[in-house]
Amino acid sequence: MSALLTVTSLTKRFGSQPVLLNVSLELGSGQVLAVLGRSGGGKTTLLKILAGLEAPDDGQLYLLGQDLRPLPPNERQVVYLYQEPLLFPHLSVFENVAFGLRIRRVPEPEVQAQVTAMLAELDLLDHARKAPHQLSGGQRQRVAFGRALIIRPRLLLLDEPFGNLDAQTRADMQQLFLHVSRQHQISSIFVTHDSREALTVGSRFAYLEAGQLTSFAARADFVQDPRTGITSELAFWRSVEAQR
Amino acid sequence: MAASSSFFSRTLLPAYGLLVVGLPLAGLGYALAGSLGVAGPLAGGFTLHYWRGLGAQTGLLGAVLYSAWIALAAVGVAAALALWLVLGAQEALRRGPLRLLLHLPLLMPALVVAFYLFQLLSRSGWLSRLSYQSGLTTSIEGFPELVQDAAGVGIILAHVLLTFPLLTLLLQAIYEESRLDEFRQLTLTLGASGGQFRRRVAAPVLLGRAAPTLLLSFIATLGAYDIPLLLGRPYPQMLSVYIATRLQRFDLRELPAGYLAGFLVALGLLALIGLLVRLHRRHAL
Amino acid sequence: MRSRLLPALLGLLLALPFVLLGLLALAEQWRWPAALPPAYSLTAVRSLLGATDNDLLAGLGRSLLLAGTVAVLATGGGLAVARALARSTRSARWEAASYLPYALPPVLLATLIQPFIIRLHLSGSGVGVLLGLLLVALPYATLLLRSFWTPQVAEYESLARTLGCTSAQAFRRVLLPLAWPRLRTALFQTFLLAWFDFGLTNVLSVGKVRTLTVQVFAYVGEANSQLAAVASLLLLLPPALLLWLNRPALLRRPE
Numbered sequence: 001m002s003a004l005l006t007v008t009s010l011t012k013r014f015g016s017q018p019v020l021l022n023v024s025l026e027l028g029s030g031q032v033l034a035v036l037g038r039s040g041g042g043k044t045t046l047l048k049i050l051a052g053l054e055a056p057d058d059g060q061l062y063l064l065g066q067d068l069r070p071l072p073p074n075e076r077q078v079v080y081l082y083q084e085p086l087l088f089p090h091l092s093v094f095e096n097v098a099f100g101l102r103i104r105r106v107p108e109p110e111v112q113a114q115v116t117a118m119l120a121e122l123d124l125l126d127h128a129r130k131a132p133h134q135l136s137g138g139q140r141q142r143v144a145f146g147r148a149l150i151i152r153p154r155l156l157l158l159d160e161p162f163g164n165l166d167a168q169t170r171a172d173m174q175q176l177f178l179h180v181s182r183q184h185q186i187s188s189i190f191v192t193h194d195s196r197e198a199l200t201v202g203s204r205f206a207y208l209e210a211g212q213l214t215s216f217a218a219r220a221d222f223v224q225d226p227r228t229g230i231t232s233e234l235a236f237w238r239s240v241e242a243q244r
Numbered sequence: 245m246a247a248s249s250s251f252f253s254r255t256l257l258p259a260y261g262l263l264v265v266g267l268p269l270a271g272l273g274y275a276l277a278g279s280l281g282v283a284g285p286l287a288g289g290f291t292l293h294y295w296r297g298l299g300a301q302t303g304l305l306g307a308v309l310y311s312a313w314i315a316l317a318a319v320g321v322a323a324a325l326a327l328w329l330v331l332g333a334q335e336a337l338r339r340g341p342l343r344l345l346l347h348l349p350l351l352m353p354a355l356v357v358a359f360y361l362f363q364l365l366s367r368s369g370w371l372s373r374l375s376y377q378s379g380l381t382t383s384i385e386g387f388p389e390l391v392q393d394a395a396g397v398g399i400i401l402a403h404v405l406l407t408f409p410l411l412t413l414l415l416q417a418i419y420e421e422s423r424l425d426e427f428r429q430l431t432l433t434l435g436a437s438g439g440q441f442r443r444r445v446a447a448p449v450l451l452g453r454a455a456p457t458l459l460l461s462f463i464a465t466l467g468a469y470d471i472p473l474l475l476g477r478p479y480p481q482m483l484s485v486y487i488a489t490r491l492q493r494f495d496l497r498e499l500p501a502g503y504l505a506g507f508l509v510a511l512g513l514l515a516l517i518g519l520l521v522r523l524h525r526r527h528a529l
Numbered sequence: 530m531r532s533r534l535l536p537a538l539l540g541l542l543l544a545l546p547f548v549l550l551g552l553l554a555l556a557e558q559w560r561w562p563a564a565l566p567p568a569y570s571l572t573a574v575r576s577l578l579g580a581t582d583n584d585l586l587a588g589l590g591r592s593l594l595l596a597g598t599v600a601v602l603a604t605g606g607g608l609a610v611a612r613a614l615a616r617s618t619r620s621a622r623w624e625a626a627s628y629l630p631y632a633l634p635p636v637l638l639a640t641l642i643q644p645f646i647i648r649l650h651l652s653g654s655g656v657g658v659l660l661g662l663l664l665v666a667l668p669y670a671t672l673l674l675r676s677f678w679t680p681q682v683a684e685y686e687s688l689a690r691t692l693g694c695t696s697a698q699a700f701r702r703v704l705l706p707l708a709w710p711r712l713r714t715a716l717f718q719t720f721l722l723a724w725f726d727f728g729l730t731n732v733l734s735v736g737k738v739r740t741l742t743v744q745v746f747a748y749v750g751e752a753n754s755q756l757a758a759v760a761s762l763l764l765l766l767p768p769a770l771l772l773w774l775n776r777p778a779l780l781r782r783p784e
Contacts, residue, residue: 053687073690074698080691082684090706103693103702151693256613257623264668265626268633271641283644333535342536348543351768353725355742356761359749360546363553363758368561370549376562384561409543467634469728470742474749484636488732491640506640510633517632 004029004187005050005155010059012045012211019045021211023059027155027187027204034202035191035213036228042211043191047157050189051080063154079153083160085144087132093143094119094128100151118146121180138169142176149184156188162197174200195230199223272510278503286496294500304505306479307486308512314396314472314482315465318403323458325404326411327450330419331442337416346409354406358474361402365390391475398475399482403465411454411461418453419446459520463513483509547765553758573755585744585756589763592724592740595655599662599723604715606663607670608708614671615678624675627668635665636728646733653737661733662726666719673715677708717771724767 003026010023019042027033037043048054050061052073061068068076087096095102098115106114119125122142132140141161148156161177162170178201181188190201191208198205205222207214216222223230277283281291298304329337336342349357364370372387381387391398419425424446431441451458469484476482481489487509490502553559554573556566577585614623630638639661643652651657685707689699705712727742736743741764748757 048687051687051691053690072695073687074693074695076691077693078691080688082688084681084684086681086685086688088685088703088706090709099689099702100692103698147692157691256609257617260610260613260667260671261623261626263664265629267642267645267664268629268638270645271638271643274644275641278644329535336533336535342539345536345540345543347772350721351765351772352546353727353742353764355725355727355745356550356764357546359745359757359761360549362749363549363754364545370564373562373564377564405542463632464634467637469634469636473728474746484634484728487640488636488728491643492732492735502640506637510637510641513634513637514632 003027004031004064006060006062007050008060010046010049010061011057012042012049012054013057019211020049020056020213023208023211023213025206025213025215027189029187030181030185031187031203032181032201033189033204033206034198035189035206035208036193036195036198036222037191037208038193041209043208044159046208046213047080047159047189047191050155051078051157052076053080077151077154078157079148079151079155080157081144081148081159081161083163085132085137085140087135087140087143087147089132091132092128093124093130093132093135096132096143097146097150099147104151114150115146118150121183122146122176136169137165138173141165141173145177145180149180149186152184153186156186158188158190160192161190163192170197177201195228195233198228199230272507275503275507275510279500279507281500284496284499284503286499294504297501298504301501301505303479303481303486304508307481307483307505308509310396310480311466311468311483314399314403314468315462317396318400318407318465319458319462321400322404322408322411322461323451323454325408326415327447329412330415330450331446334419334425337412343413343416346413349406349409352406354402354468354470355474357402357406358471361398361405362391362474365398365401366392392477394477396472396476399468399472402471402475403468407461407465411457414454414457415450418450422449422453424449456520456524463517467513547762550758550761550765553754554762556755573759576756577759584739585741585760585763588739588741588744588760591655591738592742592764593767595659595662595730595738595740596720596723598659599666600716600720602659603663603666603670603719604674604712606667607674607715607719608677608712610667610671611674612678614675624672627672630665630668634728635726636732638664639729639732643733652733653735655734655738658730658734658738661729662723665729666722669722670715670719673718674708674711677711682707720771721768724764 005025005027007023007025010020011018012020023042023046025033035043035046045054049056050068052068052071056069063076063078068078087093088099091099094115097118098111101111101114116125116128119128122145124139124142124146127135127139132143135143144161158177162173165173174197177190180186181201190198192198192201199219199222202219205216205219207216207222207225207227209227214225214227216225222228226232274283278287279294281287281289281293333342352360362369366372367384367387367389369391371390372381372384375381375387376384390401427445427449428438428441431445432438436444466482467484468482469488472482472485476485487502487506490498490505493499493502552566555569555571557568557570557572559566577583577589614620617623633641642661642664646652646657646660649657651660682704685703686699689703690696694702725742726740727746730738730740731743731746734743736747739747741760745757745760745764748754748760
């Protein structure tokens, strides 16, 4: 399998404070790398460097063999999704999804067809003419998804995208994410502080703490690493089970 | 992008600072230098002559006192009027037309208000004509001097006309924001009368929260120019008029004294504002 | 009863200026003690359209041009400065510094910077007046627009960039629409600031840049109350129009 994304020895400091130290990772096409880490561990900086919103101090970034560092964010075809859906308040749901196509000056009939198909897939067709503030939290996050997917990103970066949703909507969105990822063969890096979410969405796993990233060769290694806290959680539930 | 924007902010902020801080401070420095005889068209070298002569310059002191009187009277009357309206006419203020009317002074430049009041209140003005026609006065001199008068009644009236509607809107906004209506019902159930509520609860709350704006209006009125220029007398003058006329004289020998006055007034105002900011901060903590 | 009397009284008080100015603009030979003009004429109003005496019309044009330029430059500049300020590590200090030009009365400010305006050979010119007005209007707009540049707006911009926008496209298609309500307020208020100004303009231009307010003052000096009234009414016109169009925006104040 040839790597889609190769990151080698990435380092970033803010002043004298190191935020990322010698981070290396590889991601294959169609894979979802779930990165577990608490806030302040450098995960947002990692994603921003990949998106081109921050410049690294040192290290290499290659996407499909192309050096990413000289490319500005708009030429990378790498979309960054925030915890907030950040829908453009001055545009309707339809125009929010169409945004990336309009920027690329895609002809109108093509825009209509693609956006309609995307809205249908995300079950948003009835809301096409609505303003963002008329939608529920889950619907907004779906529009944000559609807006990103429609430009066929080479890589999707997700920064705690479901962090502000209630538990049920969050579970629904995780399933939707898995579904569209497979459907569109999307490769993504999914950052979360929730180990359960990481296990649900990920096909590859990593742990990021204090600027240092550990990649795991297999799911079992991820589960067994004490830093992920999964083993201790399992032990807790087993002890509850044993007491019954 | 990162490179270009940092270049942008690196050049933009210093340029902004140069305009907004540099230019006024340079002006202040130039005025100081001018008052010491080291800058200006007739600068003859360092001298403390004009600073020593300060004691004999009654004009500046007169202008300070006169401006303080006008500002105090204008803001005082405007605030009293606004308070009276907000406490006495809640019903009317909550409904449409009055609110809209109170916005009208926003349309009026100070100079136009001054011109209007001159046409209304001067001895040959409209009120004088009406009073003559109705037999209240029998000659043009029989009508009282309301503009260009010694006490500054015309100037005060013009400022009141401009300030009180905006203060009313401000106090009304505070009234609604602080939910004073609910407090009123509460104090009434506690056995207070309507008057007691207004004096002991509403007025202190409203004036307390409007204090920064009242002080700003006071300072703005201190520095007023357009209105006293049309409605004031050659003596006493308000500060801005006093300084502007000193510095616009054709007699260049008067310039250093004008610079001195400008420097002292600017310094005084800055000190006053600094003091108010400090007091406000301490109050807020 | 009282609730109806009060608006009527206040209405009279606040509408009277417009009535009296209207009468003065139309009055012919209106001498004391006549309560109403003996005759009316449109001479002064017509002089607006006349080919010979177009002083007023020129003043109107000058005022519109000056106030419009101040509004556009101050608002555009204010947006840019506010952004630089938001990103600065000393943002609070810059904000405090922005209040300095307000701390001084406009006329005092004008007399203080006058020597430099003369040195720059801008005395008596429109550019000199423009600079003076911007000295007050730019920090005003900056403070008004400061609260626009939140971290969330920066995130909106980054998102637009990753969706394929160049910085110029992100500015035009995302930031500008997001900022528009505030920009409108800033445009409106800085326009009025310049439109209403008399002292600063008069001092800096030594009376040579004859905007409408300067003309009102000059006509009053010539005891030509008819033309002064027409010029006054012209001064009230654009704000009245803008007030009507922009009432909600106007009521916002800088935070």
